[in-house]
Amino acid sequence: MDEIHKVFQFITEIDKLKAVTRQNRPIGINRMENSAEHSWQAALLAMTMAKYSPVSIDQAKVVQMLLLHDIVEIDAGDTILYDEVGREAKEIEELAAAKRIFSLLPSDIGDEYLATWCEFEERKTPEAIFAYAMDRLIPVVQNFTNRPTTWEEHGVSIEQVIRLNTPIGDGVPEAWQIAEREIRKAFDEFTNK
Amino acid sequence: MDEIHKVFQFITEIDKLKAVTRQNRPIGINRMENSAEHSWQAALLAMTMAKYSPVSIDQAKVVQMLLLHDIVEIDAGDTILYDEVGREAKEIEELAAAKRIFSLLPSDIGDEYLATWCEFEERKTPEAIFAYAMDRLIPVVQNFTNRPTTWEEHGVSIEQVIRLNTPIGDGVPEAWQIAEREIRKAFDEFTNK
Numbered sequence: 039m040d041e042i043h044k045v046f047q048f049i050t051e052i053d054k055l056k057a058v059t060r061q062n063r064p065i066g067i068n069r070m071e072n073s074a075e076h077s078w079q080a081a082l083l084a085m086t087m088a089k090y091s092p093v094s095i096d097q098a099k100v101v102q103m104l105l106l107h108d109i110v111e112i113d114a115g116d117t118i119l120y121d122e123v124g125r126e127a128k129e130i131e132e133l134a135a136a137k138r139i140f141s142l143l144p145s146d147i148g149d150e151y152l153a154t155w156c157e158f159e160e161r162k163t164p165e166a167i168f169a170y171a172m173d174r175l176i177p178v179v180q181n182f183t184n185r186p187t188t189w190e191e192h193g194v195s196i197e198q199v200i201r202l203n204t205p206i207g208d209g210v211p212e213a214w215q216i217a218e219r220e221i222r223k224a225f226d227e228f229t230n231k
Numbered sequence: 232m233d234e235i236h237k238v239f240q241f242i243t244e245i246d247k248l249k250a251v252t253r254q255n256r257p258i259g260i261n262r263m264e265n266s267a268e269h270s271w272q273a274a275l276l277a278m279t280m281a282k283y284s285p286v287s288i289d290q291a292k293v294v295q296m297l298l299l300h301d302i303v304e305i306d307a308g309d310t311i312l313y314d315e316v317g318r319e320a321k322e323i324e325e326l327a328a329a330k331r332i333f334s335l336l337p338s339d340i341g342d343e344y345l346a347t348w349c350e351f352e353e354r355k356t357p358e359a360i361f362a363y364a365m366d367r368l369i370p371v372v373q374n375f376t377n378r379p380t381t382w383e384e385h386g387v388s389i390e391q392v393i394r395l396n397t398p399i400g401d402g403v404p405e406a407w408q409i410a411e412r413e414i415r416k417a418f419d420e421f422t423n424k
Binding site: 039041042043045046048049050052053054055056057064065066067071072074075077078079081082083085086087089090097098101102105106143147176179180183210212213215216 | 232234235236238239241242243245246247248249250257258259260264265267268270271272274275276278279280282283290291294295298299336340369372373376403405406408409
């Protein structure tokens with residue numbers, strides 16, 4: 039009963055992720071998206087794409103990673119991918135957030151979630167590499183579909199977009215082939231307009 | 232490659248779920264929540280609570296159900312639990328939506344998702360019963376924590392709240408014990424104010 043109470047506290051706490059704003063608009067919706075709805079889509083995309091991974095991956099682990107990966111933003115906020123300095127500075131803050139939030143849970147579950155979160159952050163296992171690719175792919179699809187792109191709005195260069203999103207290809211090579219082509223098309227369109 | 236294109240179309244389409252509004256506020260956030268962020272929380276709650284199920288359940292299946300369960304609202308909209316007549320009328324519309332949206336996917340994945348969605352709706356398997364319980368539990372926690380509750384705002388009676396949420400106990404009996412006590416406290420508070 040005490041454990042169930044702890045789960046209730048955790049689930050109440052994570053409602054706050056719905057108030058953390060990212061720097062992407064959902065397609066056709068005129069507001070920035072939040073990290074909770076993004077996490078849903080990332081987990082669902084990973085579940086759907088898992089069969090196209092060229093290496094064997096534990097699909098349940100990948101889904102778990104993506105359901106959990108952004109929870110630290112409740113304390114640390116979201117930092118846009120293209121702010122490379124800001125992202126590095128955030129690492130300590132994010133680890134502290136993971137420890138605080140997962141410790142609300144019964145210790146066995148909290149320890150498991152913290153380990154999964156760290157595994158994702160380290161990006162070394164096939165599951166973490168795949169999950170990271172799916173996490174990257176969604177804002178790319180939103181940006182090459184929406185106008186104006188938040189790339190334009192943030193003055194991000196095509197070189198930076200290509201370089202920082204190339205890890206999509208480590209998850210599903212064909213997905214990166216399509217995405218790269220669409221990124222180039224989008225930049226052509228708005229730099230020549 | 233053609234299959235990956237289809238997954239891109241699906242993932243673009245489901246962005247629309249972020250614009251479907253539910254009749255619950257996230258805790259401490261002054262707006263109604265949308266069905267995408269709710270789906271994230273439902274899947275995460277189910278993953279966390281799975282070990283407290285008194286019967287053996289396939290956790291990955293439960294998570295899949297909750298990632299998918301509300302996608303039909305892209306076409307059919309959200310209907311509040313307490314509109315019992317409206318909910319029954321929605322069934323045909325929701326099945327048509329499931330068929331349309333899942334058919335965007337490569338057929339093996341689309342067929343699997345449609346079957347999972349139907350299994351959830353029928354609420355007969357242990358996984359569907361558990362997933363439904365978790366789906367119910369979140370707005371209950373939000374409502375007994377937030378003031379004003381959307382129960383007050385919609386003039387829902389305590390009898391209706393108790394009756395329609397009792398299935399939470401079919402998933403995790405202890406969770407329903409806590410929830411029922413908190414529902415009664417919340418109603419005491421706002422009916423006596």
